[in-house]
Amino acid sequence: MTEGMTEFGRFAEPTLYILVSLSEGPKHGYAIMTDVEAISGAPLGPGTLYGALARMEKRGLIEALEPVDRRRPYRITGLGATTLAAQLQGLAGFTRLGLDRLRGASR
């Protein structure tokens, strides 16, 4: 599901959620955390969030903006958007395949 992000290890899934969250605009840590929790329906711990953010920043998927009131917003980069698009297309293909097989089995 997240083959392109195997180097992220256990941070691969949170990374995908964070990229989706940032795709609508820059957000700071707390806003990312609450948004990801709303999207995924599962809590995102601060250690996991910043472990993922550090990896994403290091690999150029996101960039940090100037802090506003102690809060530093993050913005998705071009590489991050491309990576997210590839991941989502892979997921869409996987979804189509699964649905097709389900329909085939029910006939």
Place this chain on the structure above:
Amino acid sequence: MNRLVGLYPRAWQARYGEELQDLVTLRSLGLRGSIDLILGAVDAHRHPELVDVTAPLPTGAEPVSRKRYADLLVARRLGTASWLGAVAWIFAWTVAAQGPMVGTGDDAYRDGSAAMPLYFGALILLAAGLVGQMIRLPARARVARLGALIGVFAAPIWGLGPWLIVFAAVLFAGLLLLALGAWWSSEWSGRVATAVVGSTLIGIGLAVASLLIGFRGPLGQGLLVAYVSILTVNWLAVGSSLQQLPAVDDDVPAGDDAIVETAAA
């Protein structure tokens, strides 16, 4: 400051500490969040390369106040004393090994009492180095400072006689706490901490083996020599981690050691 954020390496704290702090202030962590933060700190220690090297990191090269500099200078001298302690330690055991044989047959033993002043001096000088560590280590490095404090008391007492092995055990425990705590708080490099932890653990193993064999024969003597040699690393490591001095800046407020601390040795 949330204490768990303090578990992160200093470089991480410099880059992400304020954000993390803001996050944990906005929302109660709970048990699950606390465990997640601890695991995050472990991961951060395992992957220091993830932090942006252009971020302004506090290092030993950063200027300190004159008062702090004077304190670090004292710590450095105590570190040099610890190095002298390493010499005294080796000399003490060398002198003890040359002592006259007393008694006959199975009851015969080597009288090493002539080495006692050197032996005591070596451990006093190690305690001096540990006092230097307490001066240099920041308040947040609590575990490391506790380890140094334990060593400050245990070392001189063990110096009263090598047979006081309970105090040797306490000293070794203190050294392990110092090394692990200083490494965890990024005050010591992994190399220095590994040297102290490794030499202490190997030293304990060699001491136990020597006690079981009874210091007799070539094997017992060899184990004793290895024990003395490897423990010398502790004096050297404690001393070397106190040698680096930062520059002085009169604009840095005195007593502000929360901002400028020591570099990884």
